[in-house]
Structures are given as structure tokens and as C-alpha cells.
Amino acid sequence: MSQCCFEEILAQNERLEYINSVYVDIFMHMPQGAIIVNIEGKIKEVNLAAQDMMGQSLEEMQGKNISEYLGTQIPYTRAMLESGQSYRDVELLLTGQKRNLHAVLSGIPFRNKEGEIRGGIIFLSPMENIHLLVNRFSGARANYTFKDIVTNSPSMEEAIHLAKMAAVSMSNVLLEGESGTGKEVFAQAIHSESQRRNGPFVAVNCGAIPRELIGSELFGYTEGAFTGARKGGKLGKFELATGGTLFLDEIGDMPLEQQVSLLRVLQEKNITRIGDSRIIPVDVRVICATNKNLWQEVEAGNFRADLYYRLNVINITIPPLRQRQEDIMLLFDYFLSKIRVGLLMEKEERERIKDYLQNYRWPGNIRELQNVVERMVHMAGESKLGFRHLPPEIRRLPNDPELLESTGDSPSMSIYEARSQRKKMMQEQEQAILIKLLQEYKGNISRVAKEMGVNRSTVYRKMKAYKIDS
Numbered sequence: 001m002s003q004c005c006f007e008e009i010l011a012q013n014e015r016l017e018y019i020n021s022v023y024v025d026i027f028m029h030m031p032q033g034a035i036i037v038n039i040e041g042k043i044k045e046v047n048l049a050a051q052d053m054m055g056q057s058l059e060e061m062q063g064k065n066i067s068e069y070l071g072t073q074i075p076y077t078r079a080m081l082e083s084g085q086s087y088r089d090v091e092l093l094l095t096g097q098k099r100n101l102h103a104v105l106s107g108i109p110f111r112n113k114e115g116e117i118r119g120g121i122i123f124l125s126p127m128e129n130i131h132l133l134v135n136r137f138s139g140a141r142a143n144y145t146f147k148d149i150v151t152n153s154p155s156m157e158e159a160i161h162l163a164k165m166a167a168v169s170m171s172n173v174l175l176e177g178e179s180g181t182g183k184e185v186f187a188q189a190i191h192s193e194s195q196r197r198n199g200p201f202v203a204v205n206c207g208a209i210p211r212e213l214i215g216s217e218l219f220g221y222t223e224g225a226f227t228g229a230r231k232g233g234k235l236g237k238f239e240l241a242t243g244g245t246l247f248l249d250e251i252g253d254m255p256l257e258q259q260v261s262l263l264r265v266l267q268e269k270n271i272t273r274i275g276d277s278r279i280i281p282v283d284v285r286v287i288c289a290t291n292k293n294l295w296q297e298v299e300a301g302n303f304r305a306d307l308y309y310r311l312n313v314i315n316i317t318i319p320p321l322r323q324r325q326e327d328i329m330l331l332f333d334y335f336l337s338k339i340r341v342g343l344l345m346e347k348e349e350r351e352r353i354k355d356y357l358q359n360y361r362w363p364g365n366i367r368e369l370q371n372v373v374e375r376m377v378h379m380a381g382e383s384k385l386g387f388r389h390l391p392p393e394i395r396r397l398p399n400d401p402e403l404l405e406s407t408g409d410s411p412s413m414s415i416y417e418a419r420s421q422r423k424k425m426m427q428e429q430e431q432a433i434l435i436k437l438l439q440e441y442k443g444n445i446s447r448v449a450k451e452m453g454v455n456r457s458t459v460y461r462k463m464k465a466y467k468i469d470s
């Protein structure tokens, strides 16, 4: 062999080696699992992701038949090796004592130059990754944290205190409160502060889904499970929320028959899709909300007591806005500043607005207040914001018969008088508690604050307001 030829072969060899190492690297390190089999289905190569998913090393798997690994989904691979049919996105679910494997499979046959089938490659995507994508693109994430909760009221601070304790535990939480009080905000904040903050936050409004569809929404279904079932089936919210939090809003609207299924899932921590028999493990923290009094629903026979106790491990009641006088103007200014900064308002106009806002019933709570602010800003246009921009339902206030009735006070007393009287009573109560605690803890503000479930600055503020010396 001449010198020139030999060198050329060496160079060629080097190039081939390089190309080979690139392909091996791609194969070994690709994020999807990949298994190469020969025509008999014997395993030849297994990349790192597939070794990880199977929980076995290359040495353990090499030479074994792929049928040992693919459970009931092996026919697809057989057809691929026998007749060269590729397949896509077939779901694989293996539950064992040691480990579970939940993945989506695709297979592509290999052929030689003559077109004969030589084997094939099987790709595996972990189901977690599929969930991650679905949740990411469907917006199943929490946006609120505790910092976003605007409040200055002791009862709310107490609720926040409870919610923060709930966040560090794994217990189920029941949020009770009227519509628009911030139940979903709380649910998101709890999730954002919990260990599961990087997992999905999936919300289901049980009151907005037709009764007969709640089951399939929560647990999913397989293709052909019922007439109208979507081709390919559908993932349920429990599965999608795995590793995160499932928020069941308006739980009081859940039909009795679905309550049984829900209880079962909470007890056994697995689900079965409708039309299917396979058991799928789920790891979900459940937060529920209701604007009904759920215990009353239990007593009326509309809600199962056993489910009530399961869900109501931690109970947080969010007070309505009308019982949070100190929050009304705070939130008014907050929403105003969010829409338009530096909006002008005369001082007397502001006082008049304040008077009316604080005496309104706020049936829609914070959501309603937010709408009112938006409407007022819209009405005002370029002019200064004033009393005349208040919506009529609020300006009508003092003569509202429903309002007088709902306060339960004697009709001879004006709404303002009733309110100020009640306020005074509450303040006296609070003052008495504060004095008692300060004595008990010998003026230790931190202890008092902890006992009251508020922060220290709130205690100082209240001491000043009630003219209490430390």
C-alpha cells in the first residue's frame, strides 16, 4: 500500500469515527427515551433516558426481548417488525410494586438498502412531560402569592395566617366565603407558597360544568367511553394536576354521585378513567372552595358528611367585604392606581364616595368593587373623578329596603347609625382582647401579634388607635 493511500484511509477513518461519536452522543443524551431492537425484538441499544424510565441499566436490558418491557402495548411493536408499520403516541401504563411507568410510545422500523425490515427504534416520552406541556399551554399555573393580597383588616390577616400554615402542610383545605371575596386568590397563594409551587395549579369550576360531565372532566375518559367522547380520549384534571394542586371551585355544586368517586380518589390516591379499568396513581393536593355553607349542605342531605370531613381538614373563612371596612378604600385606591395613575379627585368628593362605598352591601365583594372602579374611571373620562360617577346602585343606597332588612337592625335606626354602632362594639371588643393579651404576655408585642394572628406593626397601630401604652 502506498503512503498516500494509507494516509487517506486514516483520515477517512477519523471522519467516520467522528460522525459515529456524534450520532452516539445524540442517541444517548436525547431527552426522549429510545430503545433499538433487532428484527426479533431483541434489545440492542438503550439510551440514558430509557434506562432511567425503565429503572434498569443497558447491561440488564441488552439481549432481552422488548416484550418484557412494553406490557399490553407490545402488539404495536410486533406489527412494526413484521409488516413495517410505524406507530405514534401509544399510551403505556405499567404499575408495579417497585415502580410505575407512564409514558407515550412511538415506533419506527429500520430497513436495509433492499427495503427489508432489520429492526426498529422505539421512543418513549414520560407522561409527566406531556402533562407539563398541556398545563403550560393551557395556563394551569398560579399567578397570585400572599404578597398580592391587599388588605388591612385583622380578620383577613387571620385568614392569611391560617392559609400560610396550610401552605406548609399537605392537608386538604376548604375555603369558604361569598362570591368575589378572593377564594381563588387564596388557593393560588397557598399553592405558590407550598412545596408544590413548581407543579401545576389546575382549577375546575364544579358549578360551571354540566353535572353529567363532571366525572369525565375530573377523571378523564378513553376513546369510545360514551357517545360524544372525543377520539383518543381525554386526560382528566386529577391526572393533569399530579405533582401540584387541584382547585375544586364551587364544590357545593358537585352532584352526590360524583362525590362518591371523589371520596374514593382522595382515599386511594389513584383514579380510573371512564371507560377504562386501569388504575392510575395520582399525587394531588386538593383545595376546595364554596360560597355556600357546606355544613348546611351536609345537613340538608346534598353533600356527603364523609367527604366534608375529608376536604375540611383546614378551614379558612374569608370575610365578605362589608365586614372589612378598612379594606374598602384601600382596595378602591389599589384598583384605581392599577387602571390609571395620578387620577385627580377633590378631597370632599373622595370623602363622599368613601361614605357611600363603606355603607354599600357589596354582594359581589372585591370583584364587584373592581368593576365599580373600572366603570367610574370609564365614566369620568378625562374629567376629575367625583361622586357623580358612582354607579346608581351605590348612590341609591340609604333608601334600599333590602339593605335595611339584611342588616337585621331596627328599621328606625339609619344604616349609618347601625353600622357605626356595630363598629364601635367590635372595636371595644378588640380593645379588650388587646389589653388582656398585653397583660398576659407582659407587653411582649411579638407574642401578642402571634396570638392574634397579625403582624407586629398591626399590633402597634391598634395600640396607638386605642391609646394603649405598652
Ligand SMILES: Nc1ncnc2c1ncn2[C@@H]1O[C@H](COP(=O)(O)OP(=O)(O)O)[C@@H](O)[C@H]1O
Pocket: 148, 149, 150, 151, 177, 178, 179, 180, 181, 182, 183, 184, 185, 186, 289, 366, 367, 370
Ligand atoms: N385581597 C385581594 N387583593 C387584591 N385583589 C383581590 C383580593 N381578593 C380578590 N381580589 C380580586 O378579586 C377578584 C375576585 O377574586 P376571586 O379569588 O376570583 O374570588 P372568589 O373565588 O371568592 O369568587 C379577582 O379578580 C382578584 O384579583
Ligand SMILES: [Mg+2]
Pocket: 180, 183, 184, 249
Ligand atoms: Mg371564584
